[in-house]
Amino acid sequence: MNGLRLALVLAAIVAGPAHAQSAADDPGNWTMPGRDYASTRFSPLDQLNAGNVGKLALAWTFSTGVLRGHEAAPIVADNTLFIVTPFPNVVYALDLTQPGAPIKWKFSPYPSSSSQGEACCDVVNRGAVYAYGRVYFNTLDDQTIALDAKTGKEVWRVRLGDIANGETMTMAPLVVNGEVYVGNSGGEYGVRGWLTALAADSGKTLWRAYSTGPDSDVLIGTAFKPFYAQDRGTDLGKRSWPGEAWKIGGGTVWGFVSYDPALGLIYYGTANPGPWNPAQRPGDNKWTSGIFARDANTGQARWFYQTSPHDLHDYDGINENILVDVAVDGQTHHALVHADRNGYVYVMDRATGQVLSATPYVPITTSLGVDVESGRITWNPEKEPEPGKTVRDICPASPGGKDWQPAAYSPRTHLVYIPHQDLCQDAMTSQVSYIAGTPYVGAELKMKAGPGGKRGLFTAWDPAAAKAAWKIGEDFPVWSGALATAGDLVFYGTMEGWFKAVDAKTGKELWKFKTGSGIVGQPVSYRGPDGKQYIAVLSGVGGWAGAVVSGDLDTRDQSAGGGFAIAMSDLKQKPAKGGMLYVFALP
């Protein structure tokens, strides 16, 4: 452990509640996509509230010069706003102390053009992280890069994967105690998933934990104490697969990573097993489609919980884990709240991995319930794929009740604000052969609106009561992140381009603004050098849900990457492609 890491570990030990553990504790900053280690996306700024948000106006804008899906969170520290664009992953530093926030510096990493062909569902990037005076980010062609935040000069870059195998990187790193956590993408290409820890000062690999394979590869050792019996045993990451299928078995790590400084644990989800056709991989397919808790320092697994054992419908487990205290049956737990693709909101004890509740937040036909005693989900046999047979009315569809789009939590309302979708699908699986660097899926799908008729929902979820407090219906999937603020406001964007502020308590719409393209980015809030509270969000439609526009897809496409297109064909006539930062404040 080097000096920097040691100092930061010590700092973490003396710190307070999890959501205040940001590397930059200034409430006016926003240094990582989740804002804090607990991934609450809650801004302590309260200048904006229900009484004045109706006057919110655009302060300035900035074009990124890129037209693919903009899923990143803007990052703010040191009076500078940092953006990383979709491929070609240009990083801009904008000077907030100057009128109009001119470019302070710009960094072009020039990722391999070929990487664009290896990204299943648009060439997105989910954001950079500011820490230790540096900006850390990933490129689509599997590089992690550290820049000097003041000058934009490259400090180091390392290559962690190989696009020739279909491996890409789209996630935002998390930086904790001198370690940079990075995971890979490519579950639709037979990629073997991993999370890698790099030394923040040098980029050197400290450890790598695979999501499949023998325990030694998965960093499962004596500290591993899963709560449920089905997760105990030796080399389950090999033995729950046929033959050597685990080597091309998915379980990539492309979502957000959370961290609990008190427990010293990081939390992240693993993606779907590959291929999608489940007939080719009998068994539980560990450790895909579940949640890992690991020692933040050593990477050793502490517990694992599989939300979708032997996943049947591309129900990745990558959705973010929000670390908050939740009172369940009169007892306050240091909990983890996770709205899964499979349609359940999980409230878990984050120390043990025990499921405290698992409650549907969208209509579900694919399973009959989750038994919190055994930890087992009961798949509905009627919706089980069978090669060559079209299975109808699979709910939720493959993007799940919620996909990557991160929820927010307000410690004032104790509600989780979930941007998500309500989609069902008809699907047919088929045998598929593995060819490195090409899609390895074996499924065709046709998505459609769920039973409520609204493809998008924005749900305020009460994790203690395990029920929704309120819901807002949207025409298209709500593919943006959510932002909660201390002024009891919640912000989110729509794929048509509306950016909205609603009352955190009631869901009442208080303000909206029509941005230039559709919004699939993560809104954030910061305090400017002038003391004002600002709200920033990228507008630029795309991502899996918006690739019909950003990737000019054929609306008849039924592939895994394109299967969204059928349900989104009308989006082609709504927003055009774009890539623009919008920054709002009171006039």
Next chain:
Amino acid sequence: MNGLRLALVLAAIVAGPAHAQSAADDPGNWTMPGRDYASTRFSPLDQLNAGNVGKLALAWTFSTGVLRGHEAAPIVADNTLFIVTPFPNVVYALDLTQPGAPIKWKFSPYPSSSSQGEACCDVVNRGAVYAYGRVYFNTLDDQTIALDAKTGKEVWRVRLGDIANGETMTMAPLVVNGEVYVGNSGGEYGVRGWLTALAADSGKTLWRAYSTGPDSDVLIGTAFKPFYAQDRGTDLGKRSWPGEAWKIGGGTVWGFVSYDPALGLIYYGTANPGPWNPAQRPGDNKWTSGIFARDANTGQARWFYQTSPHDLHDYDGINENILVDVAVDGQTHHALVHADRNGYVYVMDRATGQVLSATPYVPITTSLGVDVESGRITWNPEKEPEPGKTVRDICPASPGGKDWQPAAYSPRTHLVYIPHQDLCQDAMTSQVSYIAGTPYVGAELKMKAGPGGKRGLFTAWDPAAAKAAWKIGEDFPVWSGALATAGDLVFYGTMEGWFKAVDAKTGKELWKFKTGSGIVGQPVSYRGPDGKQYIAVLSGVGGWAGAVVSGDLDTRDQSAGGGFAIAMSDLKQKPAKGGMLYVFALP
């Protein structure tokens, strides 16, 4: 003459002053880039004024999905806003009656991809025109297209040129009395320039007037009465050229066309002769680098005035002609005001072609004056190019004191608001061979800021007094259009992205907003269905001046197309590429 044309000719005959002769007389509309036939770019709307413009706020935005230079004017009619993008020339109709102005229809003409390689200086388009319930526009690959404005359905399309010869189309048509006037681009490719009139209802060619060649091709006949002796004679468009050089002699028509209904004349400028190297084309090179007045109906030339005979420095004559009444020496003239590339503002009698005054509006080293008696400019022999020799401090540089960026005129202040630049250059010419479809220039240049140190100027010009009323300096060339309003405001944009409102009388800055990219578009004003006055402008840096960003040019480039890059290398660190419509109003 068909019925439609006849009816419109009759309507024109009974109409009033030139600048009110719009096909759509509603002061809330903006149906052509110049707003009226006189090209005043003056909006009669007065809701916005010096007292309230400080509160101007962004109402909504729209991403065009294209990242090249956005030089077009938004067009408003029938509660719909129409945009044509740079290549690939997509047309959007946005419904102003709905919140956020959603897409009403979208039309993709799919121009030939090869046309991009034939455009000297970015793949711009300067706008569409609304007339007779149709939208008329040009594509980069030489097509003129008419769409039904309500449905976006194609009514007709015709191809007028051949990209294989380097011929493109970037200008906005003008529609008058059932005729659509269209010109070509490509003066840097040995293209022979022309203006063509099409029947608005069918697209059929009614006549074509070339800018070089025998009188029969130029439509010079008995009605031709040039004011000055040097423009009189037979077949000067052949005889003022060596050999058959007129066949590849330039004189393209890529600027704006104006129309005087009382005189029945249209006015437009012709571009530089080709190649740039003047040693290859001894003679006056008629009818390049000058202004034509033609019968609007038959195309027959009425007069011509050559602003830059035997042009030495790429001083195109294409800059717009604003048709206004000007009092000179106590006598009011039906005048034409034209700020030329060569550095002089010309005030001319538009009935006769007589030069009433020709006054420098930027520092000039290339000429010693214009004699209004003889109509002759005196070139400075010290700045005359000589093959193989570097000529230093050529002022203005090749883009001239002003390039395409159109000025506005206010009938309230009687001032012309000129967005322009102040650049000088060092240049060297050389022998060049003609190869169809490739650059035919024979010059290398290095531009730099003019003696005042400001690359951009925004000048309020008093055409009666023949002097500037006030000037604003800008760091980069002011490459946007200007807008004047009845509230005595003037709007323009900067290449860094600022959109500014200044006091029409004093030039005092009253308001500014930082758009996402740099502005090279034409601001317009309209009245929304809610009765409010709106201001709209496209932001998306590019054009010749901005191609260093939009075309990713090497900043060392000294070619004709890239020669701007050296002077603009710092622009690379200012705005990123973009393509966004900004629409402002009072909150």
